[in-house]
Amino acid sequence: MTRPYAEVIGDPIVQSKSPVIHGFWLDRLGLDAEYRKTLVGADDLPRFFAERREDPDWRGCNITMPHKLAALDHVDDRGDVRGGIGAINTVFRADDGVPVGTNTDAGGFYAPLAGFDFAGRPVTVVGAGGAARAILFALARMDVGPVTLLNRNVLKAGVLLSSFGLKGQALPLGAPLAPDTALLVNASTLGMAGQPPLEMDLDVLGEDAVVYDIVYAPLETPLLAAARARGLDTVDGLEMLVGQAALAFELFFGVAPPRDGDDDLRALLLG
Template sequence: MTRPYAEVIGDPIAQSKSPAIHGFWLDKLGIEADYRACHVRPDELAAYLAARRADPLWRGCNVTMPHKQAVIGLIDEVAPPADVIGAVNTIVPAGDGRLIGTNTDAAGFLEPLAHALAQTHLFRMARIIGTGGAARAIITALGQQGFTLVVAGRDPAKARALLDELAPTGEHHAIDLAHFAAPTDFAFDDRAGILDLVVNASSLGMTGQPPLAFDWSHAPPGAIAYDIVTAPRDTHFLKAARAGGHPTIDGLAMLIGQAAIAFERFFGAAPPRQHDHQLRAILSQ
């Protein structure tokens, strides 16, 4: 390889859409560089980073499952907001052989919610499903935006620990994932002036994974359904939400948003976001 490059690492990695996103932007901007996927198993992570430190053409990498927390002990600095989130999804070389990790997931997640978050609300509540690396970023981001959080996981104790660590103020709740699977006859109060979210921050519903069992009787009218899963783009969770009259946000929104921040760090240029519609069409094929 004779020109600069960045990449995404994970295990597995074949399903990643990041090469298509960054490749699209590189082509639009005419930048002579590459972005590729690199399959790195957990026992190969240290060797991978050691090799990249010595490569002058390497501009950094995105980090996906299951490495977002494991890389922290293998890099030199964890910059905000990754230091608070406790998960790294972007690593860049500092130019002196040092590696700096950050997190673009939180900002990418919030991007499609910008209009709603710009409004004033009497109350904000988010039901978050999942306790992994992406959930850490989402819990942190929504906690900082004044949401009361309900985090559901297979292990409620882990969900509670995440809340205590990442959103220590506020009356947040941790529950068993199974709570949302069965119908409820809970009578929601007047939601005027209230912003409600239901977020799938897990891999449930992803191709090859079990579906997410969420009964929409647990969500008040008008609650926004947000699924971070990107394959398939239109998950059963989102289809069921639409059938119930809920607005939806798919995983491509967060994926493109977080990639845009990383792209600028890797290649020193802002991505051409005016082409997002075309990019989404490509990614949906």
């Protein structure tokens, strides 16, 4: 007997915590469904989506690196995500059975910042990949001040800033932080397990600056450790991960996840 399922795809995929998150919510709600993780290489994307289109039990998937841009070529783009964010992190089966791409990263990124006011204040973002696209999309709607985008490829970063209508500048990795930076976001893989740390001098930041690292493996990145040592407000990668997962869960299973158990979920993820 089969049952509905969703999954997360990527390469690598072993590090993904999405099955723990979605499994926690499925158990809490008593839903007879499951959530899997599936290794999918770049060359396998066409076959993967062709097979899932024919599987009536498939409810959709989350997408992690490196497929957030390439997956757009294999699903319907009914919300013009390509023309907006330019990358997807979620695919859901629409009522007519067609896989549709969307992006829940932007909402997941914004949720922990709802209590802060960055209107008109300078922001620095590190990275220019799929996650950075969602973050810049959100920042453009938060009415922030100038955005400095740090990336190895400065030209790519400059084009990305312009595409979201953000004023600011593109600089190479390693450029010093502007002292008036109110929000620093690491949207790169730097600091992730197996990757070099993101080395930045946070001493120049003001006492009210916020440091946000979307990396969640490890949760305590060198960047966040340095920020906390300075007494700055921080947001870790689990905040965005759980936030974007909650939006995707409802698309997959048709019901909102029970967020009153977030403390228990966080303890489970950290354990």
